[in-house]
Amino acid sequence: MKNLVLKLWHTLRKPSVHFSLGFLVVGGFIAGIIFWGGFNTALELSNTEEFCISCHEMENNPYEELKTTIHFTNRSGVRATCPDCHVPHKWTDKIARKMQASKEVWGKIFGTINTPEKFEAKRRHLAENEWTRLKANDSLECRNCHNFDYMDFTAQSTRAEEQHSTSLASGEKTCIDCHKGIAHELPDMTGVEGW
Numbered sequence: 001m002k003n004l005v006l007k008l009w010h011t012l013r014k015p016s017v018h019f020s021l022g023f024l025v026v027g028g029f030i031a032g033i034i035f036w037g038g039f040n041t042a043l044e045l046s047n048t049e050e051f052c053i054s055c056h057e058m059e060n061n062p063y064e065e066l067k068t069t070i071h072f073t074n075r076s077g078v079r080a081t082c083p084d085c086h087v088p089h090k091w092t093d094k095i096a097r098k099m100q101a102s103k104e105v106w107g108k109i110f111g112t113i114n115t116p117e118k119f120e121a122k123r124r125h126l127a128e129n130e131w132t133r134l135k136a137n138d139s140l141e142c143r144n145c146h147n148f149d150y151m152d153f154t155a156q157s158t159r160a161e162e163q164h165s166t167s168l169a170s171g172e173k174t175c176i177d178c179h180k181g182i183a184h185e186l187p188d189m190t191g192v193e194g195w
Contacts, residue, residue: 052082055108061116071085085142088141093137124189139174139176163178
């Protein structure tokens with residue numbers, strides 16, 4: 001075993017017989033660029049609305065619900081897509097979210113929510129997962145578009161103005177605390193305190 005380790009160490013230390021060190025360094029650099037480009041391209045392709053609704057579970061359930069909300073069609077023409085609300089914009093946060101979302105592939109493979117009945121049965125669990133995630137990151141995805149510093153409280157209803165100027169300003173609450181069901185139907189909240 002010791003001889004094998006020593007042989008490997010000597011092989012790694014000596015120059016290549018067929019290629020120069022410069023060729024290996026430049027080749028490694030080019031290979032790295034190609035790998036990074038492919039990785040980033042795949043990441044961005046999986047971060048589109050078309051990708052999100054490419055499976056019927058998403059297209060027939062949450063996407064249909066989104067179509068009826070102000071986040072889909074509104075007077076300003078600004079439209080939120082699935083990744084806008086479910087994937088952070090910052091690269092490191094995006095990678096972390098993509099790693100979390102890789103678990104959802106298992107749900108697709110095993111048909112966890114592949115019928116409307118199964119989706120309804122899991123709706124509360126799915127919603128609570130998103131609410132917990134948004135609460136933990138201080139509604140980061142909401143804040144990518146809705147900047148608290150630029151809100152015109154005078155254009156809001158009295159109730160909204162009061163909540164935004166007190167609870168949000170003090171950091172007691174975050175967007176998702178009050179805006180559950182803003183883009184998708186609420187699950188059955190029977191038995192949940194405060195509902």
